[in-house]
Amino acid sequence: MKPLRAAAIIPVLLLVAFPLVSTPLSAQASRSGAEVAAYAVNGTTGAPLGGFGAGAVKFDANTGTFAAMLRPPADAYDFERLKHAGFALFTQRDGKVATVGTLKARQVDGKPDDDAIWPLHRVNFGSTAGIAVRMTAFAPFDRRDPGRMSLPYAFYEFTLVNEGATAAEAALALRLDVGNAAVHAVPGKGFRSRAWSVYAAAEGKPAVISAGGEAGFLARGLASDEGAGGVTGTAVKVRLASGETRRVRFVLAWYEDSDPERSWYLGQHRDSSTVADAGLAHFGALRANAGELVDRMRASNLPDWLKNQTLNTLANLSTNSMYKKDGRVAFAEGQWTCFGTMDQMWHARQIMGQLLPFFAWEELKYWARTQMKNGQIHHDTNKMDVGADRALRSVMVDWDDTEHADYRDIARWVDLNAGFIVSAYETYEATGDRAQFEAIWPNVKRAAQRILDQVEQYGSKQYPYTFDHSENSYDAGGDPNPFNASLSAVAYKLMTRLATEQGEAALAARYQTAYDTVVASFRARYLNEAGFRLGKHSEGYFGGQWLALTMKLGEIWPAADHDFVLARLNDYYQPYYRGLGYADGTYDEWTPYIVTHYGGLLLNSRRAGEWAALQKDAYQRQYLDRNHVFNHPLNILPLVKTPVPVATEIRSKKQYISLPALWRNYYDIVGYHRDARSKALWLKPIVLPEMNGRMTEALYASPDGYGTVSVTTGGQHGQDKELLFKPDAPVEVRTLHLADDFGDDVSVTVNGRKLPVRRTGSGYAKELAVDWHGTVDASGLKVTVSGSPGAAPPPPPAKSTRPAPVDSKSLARIDPYKPVQASKAGKSAGTSVEVDTTGRSYVSSINNFDWLQFSRVDFGAGGATSFTATVMGAVPGAGIEVVLDDVAGDAIGSLVVPAGAEGKAWTTVSTPVKRVTGVHNVFLRFHGSSQDSLMNLDRVSFGAAPAAAGGGATGR
Structure with missing residues (x-):
């Protein structure tokens, strides 16, 4: 191995546990903070950190070990322990050496002091011999540069603080076992091999960077030059004056090309070393990106549980994403090893369009080019005719493979076509990118026509445009027909709008007729005691109404029908009293669906208390057992009777594709919605009961950038609002849409000027429309709305006499x-x-x-x-x-x-x-x-x- 020279930058070392005497963690002291923050997601086996479609690694702060999933996605290959991988610490003060062979998080009340909140993982390692050590690890999250976001690397920034009265030396090493690979030392950076590289740097004054075998690090703070392969690491050694703080950076890069088409990065880089170089070059920018998302999300007064639950669904960007060498983009379903799964992914694609529109458009392009010749959108985009082997299923079909086999016959699946239309519309509305939309508009029209064809083939004669023999996402039982009918109503409404915009009047008229017909037929068939049959997955029967409200399309069915449905669902599910129900968990209902379909209906009809009981129960089932934080299946998890504060499960193969659908509820609460085409802006925040009438700096993301919404409420029913909308980048607005919970009198002022108000919509979609033309910059837009109170919010529901679902433990x-x-x-x-x-x-x-x-x-x-x-x-x-x-x-x-x-x-x-x-x-x-x-x-x-x-x- 080539010897390294002293360098003026500070990276980290890749090493294994060192067999020398080290300071026990129990002796690591004090000034590094006495308590773990209440909001921290501690005790997991690590946030999955890695590029989009490039694999990921996890650092288990409790054990000081690593796990890696190098061949995405996790449901095909999953995470495995990395041999001998970990961090080590060397300190020397006044001639005395103190070391830690494997750095682990400081323990507080038997739990590790860390915080895994994607795309960050913060760890407090405590203090050794007066050197306090903290780490912020992060994934390459980049909203502006998809290339930088799609490389196989993870990042680790250490902060070293000399708390002692005298100067000291400190060194950090990152080590792992590279097997029999040829390893090369790179002066001033670290080590490289084809499969693994660890490069390091330090801010400020010069540091000594060494690379090689582990021998000698705990004695001298330097990696040895000897050896080839095996346990290898990169070490950074710095000197700190009393009270001084130094920062050390590590880039862990990998390269996995057993399938030369697996990942986009394989067409961009020759081995892991060039990836590590890119990581060092962009370290600061990527660190800022990850920190901005987490810190600003957490800066609001929204409940910590909601912020953590929502933000960590983005772990799917590391665990479930696929970005092939030729540009194909898809997400793995998780749990079942289907890829794409339009029925599940359209629920989650809303946040993709807002946060990472490049990938949203690229994924839609792939769906469009694999659309069947008869217009049917596929369920999945991987090869499903290879048996049960998950690894064999990880091959995605080629561009333009329109007739490939799905996991089952999907000819009757209406929701796949509706979901494609919904996603195309939402991404177009969010971005205003007409060129991207025009490219897939023919496919959107064919998907819509396919729904009409399915109406002819599987529809009801008695109730036109509803279905008798259709199928959809609910492949595990229950009646799929009501969901298909209500979702098709949304698709028809969208097609009417899009066709009108495209100047295709005849097409618009066709879908307006379809919309009017299905709305009337659905009401006659289902919105009565005899027709609305409660049972498995009945939470989805009114899914179209929820979707129309959350997409700001107006209500489809009137408030009286909405209330009827919620009364029926409450009688069956009882979320206000039972949460998700099913104490021992179940696959009979699905967490992402019930929390959005049903929870969204509650949120959009002034029933935030009922929604909170439902979604917070989902949060507690996941987070009280830390093993589920990054491994949540589609199922409803069991109630956690004995909390599991420290996880041992490193796998993420169950992490489900539709979990980011929870962002839809988050956006409903924050109240931000914008049509980039018409420049219409909705500001309709929902202040939750626990927020004491105020929302402060609630973060939203849009293709234009981040921004915040703040509101103070007043009045008898909280109808009066002082709103402050603050986008980071200038945003053009032509019409403001505000919540209308008022009686006869209402007044709106914008930036101190009273403006005329139009009252639009009906039922739970009533709005105040204000024509205000202008550009809002970072100084914000202040809107004051006041007036006489309208109807009071609905009261809490009555407790049902229906028995709770049977716990299987009571069965014979x-x-x-x-x-x-x-x-x-x-x-x-x-x-x-x-x-x-x-x-x-x-x-x-x-x-x-x-x-x-x-x-x-x-x-x-x-x-x-x-x-x-x-x-x-x-x-x-x-x-x-x-x-x-x-x-x-x-x-x-x-x-x-x-x-x-x-x-x-x-x-x-x-x-x-x-x-x-x-x-x-x-x-x-x-x-x-x-x-x-x-x-x-x-x-x-x-x-x-x-x-x-x-x-x-x-x-x-």
């Missing part, structure tokens, strides 16, 4: 050693039950990703080691995975079912499973390459371990 136990009819499964997703001529009931219509759940299966103390299934008519490659307790969990066994001879005979097949004991919920998860039914399933059983034969579910 199942003996797995006796055959169990598959049709007796307690829960199922997507399957059907049929009865043959002999009276035998069996499960049919089994498609890819469908599942069955058997609750409270008692394997006893001896346990089971095999699984047996009786099947018929399996298609080639169809299989069953056996999973415990979580439908997205790891399989304990799997089998490939032999192909059946035209479904004429039942066949019994068996497979070994990992030994399982005790009581569990057992899931059978189905997979296969065919879009048709994979098999029929008659019965299942488990085989006892040899020593437990005949043990059954007894003696417990």
